[in-house]
Amino acid sequence: MTKRPTIHDVASLAGVSKSLVALVFKQDSGVSEARRERVLAAAAELGYTPNAWASALRSNNTGFVGIIVADLHNPIFTEIADEARQTLAAKGVFSFVATASILDTPNGRVLDPAPIQHLLDLKPGSLLIVGGLPDLQPFSSLQASIPIVVALTSATTLPGAVSIRSDDRAAMAEITAHLSGLGHSTVAYIGPSGRTVMDDRRRAFEEAAADSGLRFVWVSTGGDTDEAAGRQAATEALALTVKPTAMVCFNDNIAFGAQDAVARLQPPRQVAVTGYDNTYIAGFERISLTTVDQDRSHIVRQACNLLTDAAAFEAARGSALLVAPTLVVRGSSVKLTN
Amino acid sequence: MTKRPTIHDVASLAGVSKSLVALVFKQDSGVSEARRERVLAAAAELGYTPNAWASALRSNNTGFVGIIVADLHNPIFTEIADEARQTLAAKGVFSFVATASILDTPNGRVLDPAPIQHLLDLKPGSLLIVGGLPDLQPFSSLQASIPIVVALTSATTLPGAVSIRSDDRAAMAEITAHLSGLGHSTVAYIGPSGRTVMDDRRRAFEEAAADSGLRFVWVSTGGDTDEAAGRQAATEALALTVKPTAMVCFNDNIAFGAQDAVARLQPPRQVAVTGYDNTYIAGFERISLTTVDQDRSHIVRQACNLLTDAAAFEAARGSALLVAPTLVVRGSSVKLTN
């Protein structure tokens, strides 16, 4: 194995001290042109690149952005993470994505501290958390020292963080208005409970549904947010004695499961389904899911700005930014027929 | 900010030397029960966890598995990465997922070396690469020193690595037999070219199609593998003078795009579509995509075994393991009607 060249190797090849090499790779000024070129040439010859983590160990600040994805299975999480990574890269800021790991224990779901801790050991200059985590405890001691932005959920237990999410009340008002306009009067809400977004969104639905004069029932998916849980809960909802003619789902994944449940109905029956997130799948012709667009790029832009501009973050610290959602109407929200 | 406790803090609280604390956290034996308990108690009180990267710096070996995901947009990549992470965690092995970043340059697509380099700086004990990368250069100097496993593609430029992928020839033979059994005789292949899996899979299709006596045409998606490229290429294919009655797609994402193109046909016309990967989306009732199942869990199990068992890896070094695929027949592969 060819060992990776270090600052030491470059220094000895260029015939200078290690400090000088460090200087060349840090600042623009403070080193003479002649030496700078010698160092750069030596570095190029050896193929040297700085070891960012060794430097982090020493300086306690690398300036990179740590990105934590709550769940790889939800496309909107990976899309946001990926877009953030690209946006930051365009600004010349490096980011590192880590995925959270949820452990199923007898006491319920717990956040595995290890992957998080490992990312934090890397000493990120700021942190972006995408999606809801069972537990924000590992970050509580950090919120004073680095900017933390939480996207797609609110960070109630992290008062020093900034959260950016779409306005659920506005979204649910649009959805219920849309459905009642289509003639629906009995609607089921299919979604989980337990964490902030989950409960907030459901309550937002319930208020909006009441305002629109809809009869509604909530069928829980437990703590799950995937299509399997959606399929199961929707199947239950469709078997209720007071049959809902529309199902409003917590997110797209659950809605896809609900669509499955509708497709399997015997005898066939048309039931409207709506989602939340506008993942790319919702736009497929065969899916055509009416859903709420969270304005991904706006969320990402805002998040990246806060993550890289300390003053902007301080000004926003502790606030919960709401982004205006848009209802994307597609074929899944069918008109009521009888 | 409360600083994270270090080995130093634990040592002074327990009234022992740092070396002893390190020993306690390293091995089971070699330290007296009395001291071990004192150290453990102190560590618990302070909430100490070792800083893995500082230890990597010194020991040159952390034992963790680095996982590189080629593309977050493809569900099978994230699913494999996630399942590998869980499988390794069950074995008590920590893994860290990094996502590759592809840069669009005038010279075509290039792998951004930075994220890769950063992961390698962490000194993984072994490496899992999920999906095809434009360039395996950054790993060439590494293949002698640590086990590298490449999943879902072959590593032609990395002779020291082990690749695990499904048998494209077997899969394509099944697909073409299935389609010709349904009465199809003119089939379009929708897929990219340029990298190994891309070209291999296409050639496998062409051979199988010829063997099955099918007429076929290839409509390229360029270098793209997403649904937008699939939609576009499939639209072209459907407009050909010799109209294909079936479209075999490189992967599920492209197939979803192809399904979109079919759905938009005016006047409506039934065209069979097949995919490759059996992502969870393919199983949705409204999608019902006939596709090739790569036997995810078998691939993951095999990969994780090689990544954690040095002897097993050495025995397999340089080989390309083929996993038997299964054709999952669903509603999208319609019978030929006229």
Add this chain to the structure above:
DNA sequence: TTGTATGCGTTATCAA
């Protein structure tokens, strides 16, 4: 402008 010394949190080596 350049070099020396020291420390980040850890492990490895060697004595005791």
Add this chain to the structure above:
DNA sequence: TTGATAACGCATACAA
């Protein structure tokens, strides 16, 4: 069995 010391690759204060 335990402790002192050096080193990993780098950054920073300070001296030259």
